[in-house]
Amino acid sequence: MDLGTQPSLTGSHGARTTAxxxxxxRAKVRTRQELVVGEWIDVVDWATDNVVTTTEGAATIMDGVIDTGVPIAGDGxxxxxxxxxxxxxxVLGRSPDGGRxxxxRIIECAWRLPGIYASVVEGRLEPWRAERIADLTRPLNADAAAFVDRQLAAVGGVGWAQLERLVxxxxxxxxxxxxxxxRQAAADRRRVDLDDxxxxxxxxxxxxxxxxxxxDFDQALSRRAKLRGQLGDTDSFDVRRAKSVGEMARQDLGLDLLFADDPEVEEVAQQPSRDPGRKVVLSVHITDTSLNEDNPFANPVGRWEQGRAPVSTAQIKEWLQAPNTTVIVRPVIDLADCVPVDSYxxxxxxxxxxxxxxxxxRFPGCPKQATRCDLDHATPHGQGGATCPCNLVPLCRRHHRAKTFSKWRYVIVLPGHYLWTSPQGHHFLVGPDxxxxxDPPRTVDPADPEQ
Known part of the structure; x- marks a missing residue:
C-alpha cells in the first residue's frame, strides 16, 4: 500500500449530496433495527419452547444432573x-454472561413488560432503549413492573432521568x-470527603x-457568588461559588456550636445564633383516601418540584421536621390555561x-432542564406572536441559537408537541414521550406559510 495515497473521500458509491x-x-438504521427486532422475536419463540416448570419437565438430563430452569428475568x-x-x-455469538x-432482558420485556415488547416489535421503540428499561425493572415486583410498563407503553420512550424517576x-x-x-441505606452513606x-x-x-x-447548599453558594460579583469580585461565577464555601465555613451561620460554660466564648455565646431555615416548595397531589386494600390506586407518592423527583411520604416528613422550615403551598396550576401579557x-x-x-x-433529544432554558417565542413577538404559554417554548441556549441562526425550524402541533424540520428536510416529533x-423526509418547511 502506498502510504502517500489518500483514501477516496467519496466512499464506494461515488459523490453524494448531504441529503x-x-x-x-436513515434507511440503513431502519433496516438494522428491523434485523434486531427479528432477533428479539426469535429469542421469545425459543424461550416459549424451552420453559421449565418442574424437574420432570426439564428439557434434558445429562450425566445424572437435572437440567433445571434458571431465572434470568424478574418475578413472574x-x-x-x-x-x-x-x-x-x-448460536447468538455472545459470551456466556453477556448472552444470558x-x-x-428480552424475556423481561416479553413477559413482564408486554407493552414495551409490543412497542419494540411494532418499531415504535428502539430495542436498545427497551433493554435499558428491562435492566431497571428486573428488581421490581410484578405490580411495580406492570406500572412502569403501562406508563411507558403508550409513549414509546423517555429520557433516562425520567425513566429512573418513574422506576x-x-x-x-x-x-x-x-x-x-x-432510602435509609442511602441516607447512611451520606458523607463529605476532602482529598489531599x-x-x-x-x-x-x-x-x-x-x-x-x-x-439548600447550592442555592446558598449561588446567592453568595452573585453578591460577591455585585461587590466587585471579578472572578468567574464558578470560582466565586467555590470561594463562598470557605466564607460560609468561617462564618458558621447554620449551627450554634458555642457553649456558655466556655469562658473564651461566653461573651459571644450570649449573642443569639440565627438560622435562616429552609424554604421547601412541594408540589403534592392529595387524594381523599389513603392507599389500602380497598383503594389500591390512591397516590402515596409526593413530588418535589425543585428536585423534579418522586419522594416518599417518609422523606417529606423528615424534611419538614427540620427546624425553622417554611412550607409554601401553591395553588393548582391549569397548564391548559393561556392568558397572554402585552410585553415581550x-x-x-x-x-x-x-x-x-x-x-x-424541546429540541430533538435534548435533556436540558426547562428551568435552565431560554423561552422562545414560537411566533416571533415582532411578528405578532403573543407572550403566553401557548406561544412559549423552552430551548437551551445552544438550540435556541440553532433555531434562530440556522435552518432548523419547528411548529407547535399541539400544546407540548413540536414538529421539527432539520436543514436537510428530516422531521422529528418532540413531545412528552x-x-x-x-419518515420519509419532506422538503416542505412547516414554518414557511407560503409553502
Missing part, C-alpha cells in the same frame, strides 16, 4: 432450560417497605448529601407554567 447521505443512513417471568440456554447463547443478560415512583407505590429500606492538597494548593471535594440539604418580557408565572408543561428543552423521527 442523499442522510436519507441512505418463566424459567428457561439452563443447558439449552447455553446452546442458544453460543441479553436473553434475560423510583413504582417502587414507592408498590413496594414501600423496600423503598424505605433503600495538590501542588497548587487546591483541594478536590466530594459529597453525598440529602437532596434538600444539597439544594416573560413574567415568572408564565415561565413556571411552561416549565411544568415541557420539563426539558420524547423524540421520534418521522
Amino acid at each position: 442523499e447521505i442522510l436519507t441512505d443512513l 417471568a418463566p424459567l428457561v432450560s439452563e443447558f439449552n440456554l447455553m446452546e442458544f447463547i453460543a 443478560a441479553y436473553v434475560g 423510583t415512583e413504582a417502587v414507592i407505590r408498590f413496594d414501600p417497605e423496600r423503598a424505605e429500606q433503600e 492538597v495538590d501542588a497548587n494548593g487546591q483541594v478536590e471535594s466530594h459529597a453525598i448529601l440529602d437532596a434538600a440539604d444539597a439544594h 418580557e416573560i413574567p415568572d408565572r408564565l415561565r413556571h407554567r411552561v416549565e411544568l408543561r415541557d420539563h426539558t428543552c 420524547g423524540t421520534r423521527a418521522l
